[in-house]
Amino acid sequence: MVQRMLKTVVGVALAGAFGGMAIAQDSKVADELAKYREALADGNPADLLEVKGESLWSEKRGPKNASLEQCDLGLGPGKLEGAYASLPKYFKDTNKVMDVESRLVHCMVTLQGFTPAEATRQWYSKPGKESDIEALVTFIGAKSNGMKINVPATHPEEAKMAKMGEYIFYRRSGPQDFSCSICHGQEGKRIRLQELGNLTTQQGAGFAMKTWPSYRVSQGAVWTMQRRLIDCMRQARWPEPNYLADSIIALETYLQKNATGTVMETPGIKR
Amino acid sequence: MNNQRRTVLKSGSGAALLGMLAAAGLIIPGMALADWNKAAFDAKSMADALKALGAASPADSKDVQVTGPDIAENGAVVPVGVASSLPNVSMVAILIEKNPNALAASFVLPEGTEANVQTRVKMGQTSNIYALVKSGDKFFMATKEIKVTLGGCGG
């Protein structure tokens, strides 16, 4: 009897020890991962692009030989501080809800005289081929660093876009039955080792949105939010939506609305 | 810059190495890459790379450390460094055993520069990383495994 009890006690203790080991292994992985991310944070190659974006912003370019300094990103011509954090928003002059990239392209067209095709030809970089848009968006984003995301979507057109974004967020299709919500609709989950976050909450959406644009070490490039979301759809094994498509802007509006109030930390650096 | 480094190299076993490279026709005066140790960087295996660095059989040393996390979230950028408390360290190098070419980078440290250098390297897969240190005219080494993990959505 005593022996049996002893066995049980030892068994429980052993099970406890093994359980503890499993947890210890997980927390060690988490510690080393944190170390990895910390080591990357000091020395973000996005900083190089930010400098380039700054000079592109004031450089006279295009058929009209004009700079972008009079570009109105929603807070008035040339006002950059906090502009990224308050986009997408409705613009009277185009009668559209626009995100930072569609507005930037609008300025390149109206102020500098580029055609939309010229302005967006290299909307993302490839090895050896830099993207002006990536540089400019990194620069514009950094001007909102430390500021709160502020997309309340109170204008009826903004509210509508946020709602349409919500529709796309839950839309399931494709050979993997995916929707955004499959991975990003629950708390505390991760895919492989990457935390996902529940993008339907302020905390989750805020955590995700505050660090963009971000340098992605796996890609060796800064990704804008358009690039990020278009790639999500590629990963869902869907065809790619067009650059600056309304459905991407709708998703951005939905996510920024959810994230509103979160302090920006951009440019970020991540896997 | 080149003269200064050549002096450093010559003072150690690098002289033999230079001679060897010159003999192999790898060093042509005036060539842009005249000083870059092509043989070491082209070496496929650890052993060949060490040989080309003039450090055929370095001793393991507790006074040498590979710094960096045990896990890399992506192999394209892995923060690693070399640190050593050995005296008179004049050269350090980082080698990645399972990369197509083992040698990633080498550093010549003039007097006054600390034996503590950090950089970022690419790793094709989980591998041992070696830190090579030249202290006086002897070579020492330390190793550490870094796990390269795959990311979520699968590329």
Next chain:
Amino acid sequence: MKLKLALFGALSLALAAPALAQKAVEVPGGKYAKEAEQMFRGSFRADNPSYWMTRLEQDETMKTCQQYRDNPPRKIGEKLEKLNAATIRYPVDGKLIGDWKEGEKLAAVGTGGHIGFIQPDPPGRVRGGNCYACHELAKKEVAYGTIGPSLHHFGKLRGNSDDIVKYAYDKIYNSNAFSACTNMPRFGLHNWLTPEQITHIVAFLIDPESPVNKD
């Protein structure tokens, strides 16, 4: 009479309550749902190959799951589960346990099936099950996700009875046969994995020699 009416009122309220609770969850997109679908469909290049565009089609399961934000009422869920159970097909030789080593490879591969102009998969890219994206399996793989439950020691804990083997096969073939609107893809239904490949993953889960059941 008055009492009857009051009773009737209370009853209908009680009956209405669950319906109301269900109604509280709005259809994603609300009144703009239709317009949002049109907008989404209009976001793609006109010259995309048509087989790419078929990936935007939604079957009844997808549509219903979206409508209920992946949390359908039980009755509707059961209907979907029946519908999906009916799709399951088995290998011609009837063997449901394949080679765990092949399964181990498939579990780790996350590539395949990417289309588009920016980063499509190169031709001949292996299409895997990407199990580790969501599940813990063999202990030695530390980079596992947590969207799905841990499957470490799957066979060790559950044994290898015919029922367990069939359950594992069916679940991978069509996850929605068991829980409608689950996050897990329907690997067999979409021909993402062949029946034979599914048997390999089953072996990876069940075989006592598989690293899933070691350590």
Next chain:
Amino acid sequence: MGNPMKIRAANKDGVTEVKVLVSHEMETGQRKDAAGAIVPAWFITELVAKHGDKTVLSCEFGPSVSKNPYLAFKFKGGAKGEKVTVSWKDNKGDSRTDEATIG
């Protein structure tokens, strides 16, 4: 010429810590492009840091140094207001020099 580097140099207790971020592709020569053709190797081979005229570090890189190379090291000496310069050259013969003031 490439894009400017980002160089940070800070002196603390008589030791100057230098952190350098370089804009460079660091192409391995083993990657294939979309058409399946090998992308030729293109990487920084040498990098030298100087404090005034004195070399404080010279590096040789192979193609397995990451894209946009990062480098951190420390040397004895250096005072606030003095210059640190960093130069690199790559296997195509391109080169660049930038400088920073020790803070």
